[in-house]
Amino acid sequence: MVAALELYLDTVATRRIRVLWDALESEGVQSMRSLLDQRHRPHVSLAVAPRFDPEQVAGALAGLEVAAPLRLSFQHAGQFVGRVLWLGPTPTAELLAHHAEVHTRLARAGIGLVAHYQPGHWVPHCTLSMRVPNPLMAAAVRRCLEFLPIEATVVGAAITDHARGIAHPLA
Numbered sequence: 001m002v003a004a005l006e007l008y009l010d011t012v013a014t015r016r017i018r019v020l021w022d023a024l025e026s027e028g029v030q031s032m033r034s035l036l037d038q039r040h041r042p043h044v045s046l047a048v049a050p051r052f053d054p055e056q057v058a059g060a061l062a063g064l065e066v067a068a069p070l071r072l073s074f075q076h077a078g079q080f081v082g083r084v085l086w087l088g089p090t091p092t093a094e095l096l097a098h099h100a101e102v103h104t105r106l107a108r109a110g111i112g113l114v115a116h117y118q119p120g121h122w123v124p125h126c127t128l129s130m131r132v133p134n135p136l137m138a139a140a141v142r143r144c145l146e147f148l149p150i151e152a153t154v155v156g157a158a159i160t161d162h163a164r165g166i167a168h169p170l171a
Helices: 011-026 054-060 093-108 134-147
Strands: 003-009 043-049 071-080 084-089 126-129 150-161 166-169
Touching: 003 011, 011 084, 011 126, 011 134, 011 150, 043 093, 054 093, 054 150, 054 166, 071 134, 084 134, 126 134
Parallel strands: none
Antiparallel strands: 003 043, 003 150, 071 084, 071 150, 084 126, 150 166
16 A cells, blocks of 8 residues: 545535446446545545655645645546556646645655656546456446546645555645
8 A cells, every 4th residue: 555645626526526436336346435444535646655754744845735726627537557547637737836846845855755656757637446347447437438527626635544544634
């Protein structure tokens, strides 16, 4: 398991994504709702590491509005290798600049991060499922497209590490 700096979405967008999770579940696709005893919350991760010290991360980000009220417009569905299905927000200049600032501050504090979340490599996304059966992937993507677009505003942020029971709010 990994630790993440998660950005949380407004109530309406969160509800729509949870309804999409339910729709995927009804078609035999295990969604993020099923994982972690249903504690998972729709989000976009800005940074990921094998482990985070929440106090060190909070210190590195002091003075930065981590949960800046960014507007996100989820316009597409995608998949990563390994049967991971996700919704992608448009990568606006504002979102990319916020992501880069977070990474600059964490790097300056000596906090090691996973390479594919680094600026220039990061694909902003909200994970829907980590286990889509191959025969169901096309139907799952079609189902996602029925829900798009989803407009959202970032309303909160936290450092999480579900394997270690950490959920440290940053805003």
